[in-house]
Amino acid sequence: MAIGYLITGIAVWGLIGWLVDRWLDLGGVPIGIGAMVGAAGGVYLIARRLGA
Amino acid sequence: MSVRSLASEVPWPPSVDDFYLPSVVDGAYPWLTKVTILVWIAAAALIVFFLVTYRNPQLVPTKRQWLAESVYGFVRNNIAKDMIGHEGVRFAPYLTTLFCFVLLTNLFGIIPGIQMSPNSHIAFPTILAVISYVLFNYVGIRQHGFAKYMKASLIPPAPWYILPLLVPIEFASTFLFRPFTLAVRLFANMFAGHMILLVFTLGGFVMLNSSALLAPVSLVSWLMAIALTFLEALVVILQAYVFTVLTASYVQGALAEQH
Known part of the structure; x- marks a missing residue:
């Protein structure tokens, strides 16, 4: 469950980053930013949904 | 010598093609394979099992009744x-049916002489996952109403300014990845299990046929195949359990007042 949120976060925002990268052609930078933002969101969700 | 001539006909290396079995009737009914027949057998066996064991139930359970009641009770x-x-x-009735069906179809993968699990074809786990998916969403919508159910599943307790970041994650994890991972987890486990057994069993024949030096090693390979069959027995039970537990956990999440 917890790992799922983390992977989902990275996947979803990584995908959005990839789409932005395709659109603006920034050499892959948005993918990295997206993946990190997604990981942060995933961790936040784990804390809120599954934490105390 | 007969073993050696058999070895020369062994298809090597094992591939995905090994999972696509030919029709039972030559040249006709491409859907009538060992796999589909096994699914029918599993369904029929479960219906017969529960009908027979629950026929004329006693207050003090008979042996057959005890067997069915312990599965259901578990x-x-x-x-x-x-x-x-x-x-x-x-x-509980749905979860029991699901558990028994997955367990039985998984077991076909290691029963000597059958050794083909329908769940190593992704179509069957997919259908099971779709049923569980429809079930937990239906239950949630009926419990809370559509709007409230969507709000509970999509909007986590968080300040409004982080919500745009979190809602897509919630949506993907609940409505896209759940059925996908449910199906793939079962499929991949059964597929890999069958593949491993193929590698060690067929590999034994290939080594037997290759050189005098490697021929004795084929014995080790076959012993490994037997040992891995026992490992598979563990995986078979565990995956049936996991599939059922996750379905129950999704239903629980859909029913819960506050996530």
Whole structure:
């Protein structure tokens, strides 16, 4: 469950980053930013949904 | 010598093609394969098993009745009630059917002479996952109403300015990845199990046929195949359990007042 949120976060925002990268052609930078933002969101969700 | 001539016909290396079995009737009915027949057998066996064991139930259970009641009791108490709580009893019949069906179809993968699990074709786990997906969404919508259910599943307790970041994650994890991972987990486990057994069994024949030096090693290979069959027995039971527990956990999540 917890790992799922983390992977989902990275996947979803990584995908959005990839789409932005395709659109603006920034050499892959948005993918990295997206993946990190997604990981942060995933961790936040784990804390809120599954934490105390 | 007969073993050696058999070895020369062994298809090597094992590939995905080994999972696509030919039709039972030559040249006709491409859907009538060992796999589909096994699914029918599993369904029929479960229907017969529960009908026979529950025929004329006694207050003091008979042996057959005890067998069926322990399976049902296990799923009801240790999965349905544990995961969902008091309301879980409502879902115990479905969860028991699901558990038994997955367990039996998984077991076909290691029963000598059958050794082909229908669940190593992704179509069957997919259908099971779709049923569980429809079930937990239906239950959630019926419990809370569509709007409230969507709000509870999509909007986590968080300040409004982080919500745009979190809602897509919630949507993907609940509505896209859940059925996908449910199906793939079962499929991949059964597929890999069958592949491993193929590698060690067929590999034994290939080594037997290759050189005098490697021929004795084929014995080790076959012993490994037997040992891995026992490992597979563990995986078979575990995956049936995991599939059922996750379905119960999704139902629980859909029923819960506050996520």
